[in-house]
Amino acid sequence: MKNLLHVTALLFCIGLIWSPAAAAKTRVAFALLGTIDDMGWTTSHYRGIEYLRKQLGDRIDISYTERVTAANAEQVLRGYARAGYDIIFATTFEQMDPCLIVAGDFPKIIFDHCSGYKKNDTNMGNYFVRMYQAEYLAGYMAGLMGYKKVGTVATHAVPEVIRGINAFTIGLIKGLKGSGTTHDPKKVNTIVWLKSWEDPTNETLLSETLAGRGHDLIRQMADTPQSSQAACRKGVPAIGYGVDVETSAPCALVSTEFNWGIYYVDAVKRAIAGTWKPAEIWWGFDKKGVVLTPFNASVPNEVRDKVLAEKAVFEKGADNIFAGPVNDQSGNEKIPAGKKANDPDLLTMRWLVEGIFGKIPE
Numbered sequence: 001m002k003n004l005l006h007v008t009a010l011l012f013c014i015g016l017i018w019s020p021a022a023a024a025k026t027r028v029a030f031a032l033l034g035t036i037d038d039m040g041w042t043t044s045h046y047r048g049i050e051y052l053r054k055q056l057g058d059r060i061d062i063s064y065t066e067r068v069t070a071a072n073a074e075q076v077l078r079g080y081a082r083a084g085y086d087i088i089f090a091t092t093f094e095q096m097d098p099c100l101i102v103a104g105d106f107p108k109i110i111f112d113h114c115s116g117y118k119k120n121d122t123n124m125g126n127y128f129v130r131m132y133q134a135e136y137l138a139g140y141m142a143g144l145m146g147y148k149k150v151g152t153v154a155t156h157a158v159p160e161v162i163r164g165i166n167a168f169t170i171g172l173i174k175g176l177k178g179s180g181t182t183h184d185p186k187k188v189n190t191i192v193w194l195k196s197w198e199d200p201t202n203e204t205l206l207s208e209t210l211a212g213r214g215h216d217l218i219r220q221m222a223d224t225p226q227s228s229q230a231a232c233r234k235g236v237p238a239i240g241y242g243v244d245v246e247t248s249a250p251c252a253l254v255s256t257e258f259n260w261g262i263y264y265v266d267a268v269k270r271a272i273a274g275t276w277k278p279a280e281i282w283w284g285f286d287k288k289g290v291v292l293t294p295f296n297a298s299v300p301n302e303v304r305d306k307v308l309a310e311k312a313v314f315e316k317g318a319d320n321i322f323a324g325p326v327n328d329q330s331g332n333e334k335i336p337a338g339k340k341a342n343d344p345d346l347l348t349m350r351w352l353v354e355g356i357f358g359k360i361p362e
Contacts, residue, residue: 143175
């Protein structure tokens with residue numbers, strides 16, 4: 001018996017005996033669209049991963065793969081599933097269908113998809129944040145400061161982007177009216193399309209072109225800060241997107257920022273507790289899912305106060321950005337007075353509000 005105890009002690013010391021503590025770690029994987037240093041969409045997700053790691057520490061084991069597009073998403077997701085990861089996050093729209101396929105093949109593994117609309121009833125949910133709320137506030141700030149000829153470097157013509165452009169423009173017009181600034185109600189926000197999530201060369205070219213044509217503010221929407229940086233070089237203020245761009249684009253008046261870490265901690269805690277269920281999550285300022293970064297020093301205090309007062313309303317759970325009457329570019333009523341767009345309306349939005357110059361590409 002004494003010899004058996006000695007052998008057992010030796011095996012334990014060299015790590016050959018199974019450790020319940022080690023085995024209890026929850027394995028978490030992320031499929032990322034770009035690189036973690038893109039200073040946009042993927043950087044925001046990576047910061048969320050770092051926040052998750054900081055909050056849950058030794059309770060989890062994290063892996064991630066960069067540059068996961070529609071072409072290789074199924075392969076990457078399936079690889080993580082076969083490796084036995086407990087919860088797998090697909091972090092961009094084009095990973096939605098591959099995620100649904102792989103989730104069907106691995107019903108005991110949790111899959112969560114960002115920015116899409118598909119789920120199943122067993123092991124795949126979706127999540128997003130209400131960035132359009134921050135877009136509205138940025139537009140409201142710009143209008144209060146008298147910017148009436150904004151140029152927006154847009155990405156893909158999907159509902160997420162269209163919704164953000166519309167919310168920004170609604171806020172812009174409200175601000176212009178509030179500041180008493182004369183403006184062309186049909187043309188306060190000109191849209192040009194990258195047809196890409198990131199394209200540094202064309203982001204720069206389009207931003208410089210808009211600035212050269214007399215636009216007084218550049219709205220960045222791409223996953224990299226090049227359009228904001230180009231605006232700065234032209235002496236035109238900008239508004240950043242995804243993460244705070246002020247360090248690389250000091251002319252940015254404010255940035256609208258994703259805060260994914262809050263959701264990742266919540267989802268993984270539910271996975272650990274065994275309470276995770278497929279859901280459609282859409283958090284705004286009320287859940288701290290989005291952030292309006294600190295204002296540039298050039299933003300007047302009275303403007304800051306008005307914008308933050310609007311933000312406080314969102315933090316309480318109210319959201320009347322898309323309350324009628326709201327017209328489209330042609331003057332057709334899309335949301336009548338007394339009505340408000342619901343979440344399905346917002347998630348499928350394919351029209352532009354009055355005040356936008358430019359069309360949705362085919």
